[in-house]
Ligand SMILES: C[C@H](N)C(=O)N[C@@H](Cc1c[nH]cn1)C(=O)O
Ligand SMILES: [Zn+2]
């Protein structure tokens with residue numbers, strides 16, 4: 001395998017400027033799944049990806065997923081699925097890869113130093129742009145790997161099945177049922193031997209990792225309304241119950257300043273931490289400085305790395321995200337908003353069942369609201385939910401990936417869990433019955449979901465080598481599981 005990989009690596013290096021250009025074209029499409037008016041761009045991005053792969057000879061299909069639940073006027077972006085080589089080679093293993101081509105919202109006015117939808121590369125090779133690390137860079141890593149094999153004249157080692165979605169940042173609407181259907185006998189994904197997802201991040205900036213766990217995410221809205229329209233605070237302030245005042249009280253009652261979730265019953269749903277498990281956290285290559293570097297401040301909740309890692313991977317957290325309908329522009333506007341909608345989410349962990357979490361949340365929010373004795377109206381609802389996932393890293397899929405990491409980066413990877421969520425991971429595991437590996441490309445300082453999101457060129461290029469060499473190692477790894 002060594003000469004083949006050497007030739008492949010050289011090809012990746014030779015093509016590196018084409019790969020950056022490919023990422024630049026992808027970042028230029030503002031495929032924001034959460035913004036209704038951007039839906040045509042999400043679809044455009046799906047077709048861009050499809051065309052890139054078709055040009056390399058892959059068999060690709062854009063599969064419609066129907067209308068968006070609760071927003072029936074919107075058509076969901078298609079699942080872009082494919083197979084490379086176009087005709088299955090029965091003598092080779094089949095690897096199913098997943099990624100997403102939608103991105104989080106981004107505006108220059110949020111505080112970006114550069115245009116979010118223009119890939120901007122600085123002198124250190126940091127490639128800034130929305131979606132660069134989450135998840136356009138990693139998705140294009142698979143495309144690049146195919147191209148580099150072709151240009152190097154190196155035989156592609158596996159049958160690659162691909163599933164790319166455009167709604168991951170909005171709860172993967174519509175995808176679960178599609179995956180379940182397509183994993184059935186005779187369908188597109190039926191013959192997967194293993195699955196691989198590149199859509200998370202290293203713990204620090206130096207050491208690659210393989211990831212075997214994710215937190216779930218239950219995302220809620222609290223709508224409070226009262227007045228028939230927005231009001232002048234000079235004329236009506238002091239005469240009416242104000243929705244924003246009620247909402248601030250309800251939201252403040254969800255979590256305290258130390259990050260403790262104040263909803264009764266939530267803590268009891270969490271699996272107890274075992275002594276054996278505590279040892280795992282001690283051995284992870286992570287420092288508080290890694291945290292401070294990626295936070296961009298020293299505002300961590302805990303002093304120790306073990307407690308910090310547990311706060312990210314092992315315990316639930318509740319975050320307040322924003323308020324729709326509230327005055328948020330610069331300057332001063334003396335308005336009383338008539339209807340405000342607060343958004344928050346809970347990251348869930350074993351053994352929290354999403355339905356149990358919902359019940360506790362709804363009861364608590366209604367109880368807190370009732371105590372306010374306000375005449376306004378409350379509506380609390382779940383926007384979307386995805387369950388947590390924890391797997392065993394003792395599988396040839398992980399062994400193959402560890403070999404690839406050592407070959408490309410020259411170090412053994414850490415085995416990590418991830419605080420973020422990729423809702424379909426569990427679906428792939430259950431629907432295929434196969435092992436799922438998370439193989440991250442980007443690092444802890446990439447600022448996914450934040451302003452100035454970036455992917456280091458080194459991570460993109462070496463990451464492309466990593467994805468390709470993983471396919472070579474998985475092709476040869478003994479597997480009876
Ligand atoms: C880890 C992954 N790259 C990611 O960012 N996932 C999102 C998924 C999500 C859940 N609800 C909304 N989006 C995340 O963890 O926030
Ligand atoms: Zn992602």
Ligand SMILES: [Zn+2]
Pocket residue numbers: 104134169448449
């Ligand atoms: Zn994301």
